[in-house]
Amino acid sequence: MRRAAVLGTGSCLPERALTNAELERMVETSDEWITARTGIRTRRIAGPDEQNYQLAAQAARRALEAAGVTPDELGLIIVATISPHMLMPSCACFVQAELGAAKAFAFDLNAACSGFLYGLDVAGKYVAAGPNMKVLVIGSETLSARVDWEDRNTCILFGDGAGACVVGSAEGRGIIDSCLLSDGSLWNLLYMDSPASTNPDLLDPKSKGCVIQMSGRDVFKYAVRAMEDVVRQLLERQQLAVQDLSLIIPHQANIRILDNLAERLGASPEQIFCNVDKYGNTSAASIPIALDEAVREGRLHRGGKLLLCSFGGGFTWGSMLLDW
Secondary structure (H helix, E strand, O other): OOEEEEEEEEEEEEOOEHHHHHOOOOOOOOHHHHHHOOOOEEEEOOOOOOOOOOHHHHHHHHHHHHHOHHHHHOOOEEEOOOOOOOOOOOOHHHHHHHHHHOOOOOEOOOHHHHHHHHHHHHHHHHHHHOOOOOOOEEEEEEEHOOOOOOOOOOOOOOOEEEEEEEEEEEEOOEEEEEEEEOOOHHHHHHOOOOOOOHHHHHHHOOOOOOOOOEEHHHHHHHHHHHHHHHHHHHHHHOOOOOHHHHHHEEEEOHHHHHHHHHHOOOOHHHEOOOOHHHHHOOOOHHHHHHHHHHHOOOOOOOOOOEEEEEEEEOEEEEEEEEEO
């Protein structure tokens, strides 16, 4: 049986690593506090020649090479992001131009930290409808441009980077099932205002600007419960147990969320992939970066079952099960 499958992965991280020790000199915090509360030790910060679309395009090139697919074979490019360097055109259109993928149509997808998972689900449906279709799915963020560097509750968490995968039809492996959800009534717990309006009638004097604002304690509470529920729902639908999974790649938000999720699911430490200590929370880029690292580290093998799960602003959350 043929399914929509990941044919190749790639990632790209900015060169500069911002350490907790450096943050100590910027805001009232400490390396010990950050590490204990979040598990993050460093995060990558994009420079002037590392715009969102440039990171995305480089991750895409590596995924295409790994898949043995040329840009000319692509039919669709999806970029999941909440931090494009321009509102229009889309980041995906810039990536299409960078790659020279003349036959592909392209668009951005905004589902915050769940964006890559949403994009992968969309890609799977396009491939299921047209088995010759090849889709490039990218999660790319430059969140360092979207944080308040005087807010110690958020500036310690977020980083920049991009991850990508090529999706196409494959025999005997691929996407088995997915479960995607959202709840817009909780938007005010994690959000980012748009840039200030040029229309004087629409100016909001209470806005703090186009930066991430978060009620951390509430987000933590919802995130753990929502991801546990959506993982269990998917496993029950497929009549599987957590122990049947070869690897779980959750959104890399912070170590406490990952530890709590693993404990509530009854997953072993070896089943949970974690790289949050190196990159922090890269929103839509976190799962594809982790997926690419897992591939390169040999953590995935043919026939193994991979589970992806995420939670982000919106709120959006979801899970996906794949035969690798």
